[in-house]
Amino acid sequence: MEAKWLVLFSVAAMLVALANCQESLKPLVKMVKGKKLCDKGWECKGWSKYCCNHTISDYFQTYQFEDLFAKRNTPVAHAVGFWDYHSFITAAAQYQPHGFGTTGEKLQNMKEVAAFLGHVGSKTSCGYGVATGGPLAWGLCYNKEMSPSKIYCDDYYKYTYPCTPGVSYHGRGALPIYWNYNYGETGEALKVDLLNHPEYLEDNATLAFQTAMWRWMTPMKKHQPSAHDVFVGNWKPTKNDTLAKRVPGFGTTMNVLYGDQVCGQGDSDSMNNMISHYLYYLDLLGVGREEAGPHDMLTCEEQEPFTVSPSSATSS
Template sequence: MGNGKWEWEMDAILTVLNVVLLLGGYGVATGGPLAWGLCYNHEMSPSQSYCDSTDYVYPCTPGVEYYGRGALPIYWNYNYGTIGEALKVDLLSHPEYIENNATLAFQAAIWRWMTPMKKKQPSAHDVFVGNWKPTKNDTLAKRVPGFGSTINVLYGDLVCGQGDEDSMNNIISHYLYYLDLMGVGREQAGPHEVLSCAEQEAFNPSSSPASAS
């Protein structure tokens, strides 16, 4: 019974932390107080259209911008294309669907959380639960298991590999805030070097300079 109780408690902690990580990721788009974690459904001040004109699999639709939208913000045409294909919705032509349909926004967020964007890469969920084992290349790129690599999977060089950057710190602050709200000790999150992706190389570098603000 003792082992069963311990396993149940660990499962409960993992479930809570998964929710915390999912919610914590939205800090990149809010820019406001921590309590506003899910206040906005889109990036408030896009710095660019996030159109990668070199992507011929998911080419940009003329006049459409692919800035951050959703419960876990989606950026870039290729990400809208990939997620839209998985959910059988034309997000490449109509990324605004993510803003206008809360159910779709959370379907996209959960899909992103659970699904690797490329083969031989981890999902954000896999990084968190310990299914991902860094390769030699990951180690050289300073990618280690923890919340920092979760940020890296979701946002890449929008926020990672740029030093002690505000957008990254906002995400970490939201994560720790939700840990406190849910009564999970911050020690579960690990030290700052595990929380941060400041020195990590992106899993999937973007094709052009970008800012997450």
């Protein structure tokens, strides 16, 4: 009899705990000047209209992260044990109140996460044509450039972002950043001393994701949109943009992030690699690549670049 009551008590306790857990997931809601604002706690905090929508963990879970990056912890990968779902979600919590993966309906949000990770996967992949699982299964294989050819120090920025002696500013992170000025600017934005300690990006996966998300959410130059804005439809092309064949969609995210390094170059391997990762991730998430839109939204092969690289710049 006593055992029976213990079982019943345990079941009741579990139900109460579950109810409390579900209760904690309900957003706090308030109206400000006729607008609904929400606060969902740690993942989407700070009274934002975007926190009233699905947050990323509502539709993108651990098993899906594992599906997208299935080969990242295989013995031949170069960042085994570094990248994980928890680091991604923790990093995303900083940007979800600003619309990262939370801008609209669930489908739109899933597409943005797939687009962002499509860039990440293509830039950190060690996949190749005959790789086990296919070349698209090897995203997040790297967290740094393995054999840098130089230290990427530009003395033009010696008064604003001076290079630290003995430090190399080669590519690191989920969307690898290069050059002292990029480490300096990103570090200022995130309040982390990346100029003196760029190695932080290969030591901390959450920070490595955060730098990539900051870049996705932030215009790289004045009078330009962010990759986020061109993807979710916040950006309205001007007449000049239309003449330059820049339209909202995945193609223009490549233009924002890489300019003439990728766009306006015709049918390039680099561009197609990013597109392939995006479409592959849409399929794995159950969204389907048909939701990516028409060809002109996917590519930037004929787009006039937003930015033209100086002769000293290389890959980013």
